[in-house]
Amino acid sequence: MKLLVLADIHANWSALSALDESFDACFMVGDIVDYGADPAECIDWVRENATAWVRGNHDHAVAQRVAPLGGSGLRGLAAATRPQHWEVLDTKRLSFLAKMPVQQHVQFDGYTHFLVHATPRDPLDEYLGPDERQWRKRLADIEADYVYVGHTHMPFHLDLGDKQVINPGSIGQPRDGDPRASYVVIEDGRVEFRRFEYDVDAAVQRLRDVGVDGPPFELAEQILRTGGQAFPTPTNEPG
Numbered sequence: 001m002k003l004l005v006l007a008d009i010h011a012n013w014s015a016l017s018a019l020d021e022s023f024d025a026c027f028m029v030g031d032i033v034d035y036g037a038d039p040a041e042c043i044d045w046v047r048e049n050a051t052a053w054v055r056g057n058h059d060h061a062v063a064q065r066v067a068p069l070g071g072s073g074l075r076g077l078a079a080a081t082r083p084q085h086w087e088v089l090d091t092k093r094l095s096f097l098a099k100m101p102v103q104q105h106v107q108f109d110g111y112t113h114f115l116v117h118a119t120p121r122d123p124l125d126e127y128l129g130p131d132e133r134q135w136r137k138r139l140a141d142i143e144a145d146y147v148y149v150g151h152t153h154m155p156f157h158l159d160l161g162d163k164q165v166i167n168p169g170s171i172g173q174p175r176d177g178d179p180r181a182s183y184v185v186i187e188d189g190r191v192e193f194r195r196f197e198y199d200v201d202a203a204v205q206r207l208r209d210v211g212v213d214g215p216p217f218e219l220a221e222q223i224l225r226t227g228g229q230a231f232p233t234p235t236n237e238p239g
């Protein structure tokens with residue numbers, strides 16, 4: 001059985017629609033929306049194709065109509081795209097975001113899988129990279145063979161012995177220095193990180209089309225074209 005794991009789509013339909021991979025099941029570990037121009041298409045794709053999903057901090061903020069803080073960096077970008085999201089997302093799609101579970105266990109292919117966007121301690125917001133010691137602490141009470149997380153937009157795979165902790169990276173806004181969309185395939189116990197190129201020009205143009213401009217536009221374009229190389233300190237920013 002072939003499992004596809006995706007995270008951090010961020011309303012980038014140019015990227016998600018270019019995904020060309022067959023699968024028996026698809027897990028999506030949060031952040032379908034914010035930062036990009038096409039939230040409706042991305043939500044619909046998840047509803048139609050994913051087997052299981054969890055809510056990201058941005059899904060939560062859009063669903064609960066949290067006013068964006070604005071300011072510089074990614075907060076400024078969220079502030080530039082979120083009002084447009086509220087214009088285009090109907091009640092059904094907002095309700096879907098609101099009802100996404102914050103974490104869940106899924107049985108698939110003889111294994112127990114656990115999905116959470118950030119960490120079990122703080123499912124929406126805690127920013128934790130491939131720190132083995134910290135992950136052992138966070139997962140001490142979680143029973144699972146595989147744990148999938150997102151939020152940092154940085155792919156990693158930690159083998160903790162009894163558990164595999166996997167961040168597939170980001171489909172819509174990679175920040176590990178590689179602008180290609182990132183995801184994971186698990187088949188016959190093999191964990192494989194895969195990347196694909198997509199039409200970044202189209203994603204950038206879509207941001208212009210919906211009226212994103214100024215510093216938020218420049219930041220988005222820089223991240224999309226470079227894979228976030230110009231973005232040195234993600235720790236204090238919203239994933």
Ligand SMILES: [Fe+2]
Nearest residue numbers: 008031151239
């Ligand atoms: Fe994110």
